[in-house]
Amino acid sequence: KKEEFKPIEKGRVGLYTCGPTVYNYAHIGNLRTYLFEDILKRILLYNGYKVKHVMNITDVGHLTGDRDMGEDKLEIGAQREHKTAWEIAEFYTQAFREDIKKLNILEPDIWCKATNYIKEQIDLIKILETKGYTYKTSDGLYYDTAKFKDYAKLSRQNLAALKAGARVEKNEEKKNATDFALWKFSPKIPLTPFAKGGIKKRQMEWDSPWGIGFPGWHIECSAMARKYLGQ
Secondary structure (H helix, E strand, O other): OOOOOOOOEOOEEEEEEOOOEOOOOOOHHHHHHHHHHHHHHHHHHHOOOEEEEEEEEEOOOOEOOOOOOOOEHHHHHHHHHOOOHHHHHHHHHHHHHHHHHHOOOOOOOEEEEHHHHHHHHHHHHHHHHHOOOEEEEOOEEEEOHHHOOOOOOOOOOOHHHOOOOOOOOOOOOOOOOOOEEEEEEOOOEEOOOOOOOOEEOOOOOEOOOOOOEEEOHHHHHHHHHHHHHOO
């Protein structure tokens, strides 16, 4: 339905738009998203609102599997191009910024890279843990979507009808198909038979109350939006 837009604070709008995962070049389908966001922002500006626009750069934690399984896309990019994950993130961040410039898309007021806000993400996970929304598995700390009765309010999905593993890999330790990782433990990845050392170490990992690992990409935007736009 149509609703009149009323900002929380008169004359001001906080706008958080999802940014790219910087492991490769953006394609035209990706860029359509940023074009839409730009049109929305320009309409708000045209109507006289003062807009504070925040956009994230996902430079860690976005795995190849939709259900928090597989390898980190940044780590795969590093293997592909024989660079560090940090170099991959920086290169494709700059490539993305060039792309939106060519499309005449207005830059956000604040760019925020997920790796710069690990503390904020850990602090937010601690709050969820204290409130009883989390549980631990062998590969990480997960958010229990069954504990949040309005979880499907926006998507309007019938959660009970969703089948785990129907379209993606299945994690047998998850309580519900919709549960998602808040913190992933660094996996022990065997090296190829020709390499020395036996175990490959992740390039991007941090210490946390739950063990050494990295954030799940679902929690990153929540923490950064909270920091710059309020609760």
